[in-house]
Amino acid sequence: xxxxxxxxxxxxxxxxxxxxxxxxxxxxxxxxxxxxxxxxxxxxxxxxxxxxxxxxxxxxxxxxxxxxxxxxxxxxxxxxxxxxxxxxxxxxxxxxxxxxxxxxxxxxxxxxxxxxxxxxxxxxxxxxxxxxxxxxxxxx
Amino acid sequence: xxxxxxxxxxxxxxxxxxxxxxxxxxxxxxxxxxxxxxxxxxxxxxxxxxxxxxxxxxxxxxxxxxxxxxxxxxxxxxxxxxxxxxxxxxxxxxxxxxxxxxxxxxxxxxxxxxxxxxxxxxxxxxxxxxxxxxxxxxxx
DNA sequence: GTGTTTGCAAAGTGTTTGCAATTTA
DNA sequence: TAAATTGCAAACACTTTGCAAACAC
Numbered sequence: 052x053x054x055x056x057x058x059x060x061x062x063x064x065x066x067x068x069x070x071x072x073x074x075x076x077x078x079x080x081x082x083x084x085x086x087x088x089x090x091x092x093x094x095x096x097x098x099x100x101x102x103x104x105x106x107x108x109x110x111x112x113x114x115x116x117x118x119x120x121x122x123x124x125x126x127x128x129x130x131x132x133x134x135x136x137x138x139x140x141x142x143x144x145x146x147x148x149x150x151x152x153x154x155x156x157x158x159x160x161x162x163x164x165x166x167x168x169x170x171x172x173x174x175x176x177x178x179x180x181x182x183x184x185x186x187x188x189x190x191x
Numbered sequence: 192x193x194x195x196x197x198x199x200x201x202x203x204x205x206x207x208x209x210x211x212x213x214x215x216x217x218x219x220x221x222x223x224x225x226x227x228x229x230x231x232x233x234x235x236x237x238x239x240x241x242x243x244x245x246x247x248x249x250x251x252x253x254x255x256x257x258x259x260x261x262x263x264x265x266x267x268x269x270x271x272x273x274x275x276x277x278x279x280x281x282x283x284x285x286x287x288x289x290x291x292x293x294x295x296x297x298x299x300x301x302x303x304x305x306x307x308x309x310x311x312x313x314x315x316x317x318x319x320x321x322x323x324x325x326x327x328x329x330x331x
Numbered sequence: 332g333t334g335t336t337t338g339c340a341a342a343g344t345g346t347t348t349g350c351a352a353t354t355t356a
Numbered sequence: 357t358a359a360a361t362t363g364c365a366a367a368c369a370c371t372t373t374g375c376a377a378a379c380a381c
Contacts, residue, residue, distance in 0.1 A: 070380065072336060092371080107338045112371065132345075132370060134271045146310065149317060161308030168301035170286065170325045177289060177324040184317040185310045210355065212361060233345080247363045252346065272345055272370075336379070347368065354361070 067121040077104040078114050082124070087139035089127065089154035090115075095136075127154060129182055144181035157183065207261040217244040218254050222264070227279035229267065229294035230255075235276075267294060269322050284321035297323065 060079040061071035069075060081098055082088055090098075096111045106114075115136045118124040127135040129147040135154050144162050146155040162181060170176050200219040201211035209215060221238055222228055230238075236251045246254075255276045258264040267275040269287040275294050284302050286295040302321060310316050 070335070072380070074337075109339075109372080110337055113337085128268060128271050130271075131268050131274045132272055134371080146314075148314065155311060157308050161306070163305035164321075165303035165305035166301070167323070168297050170323070171295060173328050174286075174288065174325040175328050177326050180322045180324070181304075182320045182322075183307070183310070184320070185314040186317050188313050188315050210360065212355070214362070231345090249347080249364075250362055253362085274346080332381100334380090337377085339375095339377105341373085343372070344370090345368100346370105348366085350364095352362085352364105355359085356357100 063123075067118075067123055069117060069121060074104075074106045074110050075114055075117075077102075077106065078111065079118075082118075082138050087137065087156060089135050089137050089145075091133055091135055127180070129154065129184075142179075144183070146183050146185050149184055149186050157181070203263075207258075207263055209257060209261060214244075214246045214250050215254055215257075217242075217246065218251065219258075222258075222278050227277065227296060229275050229277050229285075231273055231275055267320070269294065269324075282319075284323070286323050286325050289324055289326050297321070 060076055060083065063083070064071040064075055064079060077099060078095065081095065081102065081104075082090070092108065092112045092115055095115070096106065096108045099106050099111070115124065119126055119136065122140060124136050124138055125140045127137050127145060129135060129145070130152075133152075137154070139156060141159075143159055144157045146157060147153075148155070164179065164181070167176070167179060200216055200223065203223070204211040204215055204219060217239060218235065221235065221242065221244075222230070232248065232252045232255055235255070236246065236248045239246050239251065255264065259266055259276065262280060264276050264278055265280045267277050267285060269275060269285070270292075273292075277294070279296060281299075283299055284297045286297060287293075288295070304319065304321070307316070307319060
């Protein structure tokens with residue numbers, strides 16, 4: 052099971068042009084499970100530590116960027132001074148919980164943009180990102 | 192003219208509960224002209240310097256935050272590690288030029304969200320933000 | 332072996348803060 | 357004069373980088 056997953060992740064990394072090193076494999080195992088995940092570098096680093104994996108924070112940063120460059124992940128910006136990395140690379144949007152800092156996928160089909168405006172002359176659209184900021188319901 | 196604008200800004204500041212100090216007045220004059228503006232603290236600081244206004248960067252930061260808290264401006268996050276302040280507080284969305292870092296309003300009516308998804312249980316929607324990232328048209 | 336990757340510690344970036352000096356009402 | 361505001365420099369959080377040691381193929 053663990054081995055099977057390891058092999059699976061290793062070939063996945065190779066397919067994306069990345070050497071399956073011990074650290075990259077371990078992080079990939081944490082990241083690419085069943086559920087899509089949204090992590091910051093610090094979070095993933097802490098998680099790896101708890102799982103007994105020896106990785107430096109710098110390597111976590113490097114790895115997340117490499118994964119992003121290779122198309123395994125994508126960045127999401129919701130707050131200045133913090134980068135979230137999302138394992139779901141399909142086009143979709145997010146809820147961002149202002150109090151917990153949690154990022155949640157908006158189920159596809161639940162958000163529809165009726166009309167995308169034409170980009171300014173001489174420019175092309177690179178991507179459309181919708182962030183819905185949420186807070187805990189205030190009892191009144 | 193200059194005086195008129197000064198008086199205008201002064202009463203505006205007072206209306207929003209802020210003492211019209213020399214620095215705040217000068218920054219308000221730069222910010223609240225005809226056009227809506229999108230600035231970072233550094234940009235505004237540089238601009239003030241060029242205009243011969245003596246303000247420290249810390250005060251520019253403080254002032255922008257005070258303006259935001261009082262409802263004169265609003266923050267826009269498009270990039271980790273940089274905060275944009277927008278003089279347009281009405282609900283609207285943005286183009287963000289990845290190469291120049293320029294932020295542009297999307298004319299209202301040009302973008303329509305057909306359906307806003309229900310927020311997760313126990314939460315309320317605080318705001319919806321759409322960012323359309325653009326790049327210079329690639330000649331082919 | 333050779334080139335890639337890692338980890339550390341240092342440097343970098345944009346932002347915030349503590350506090351004495353200054354300004355405002 | 358009392359309270360608010362400013363400016364400086366130091367502190368901050370997060371991220372990136374340089375480079376020698378370790379690793380993958």
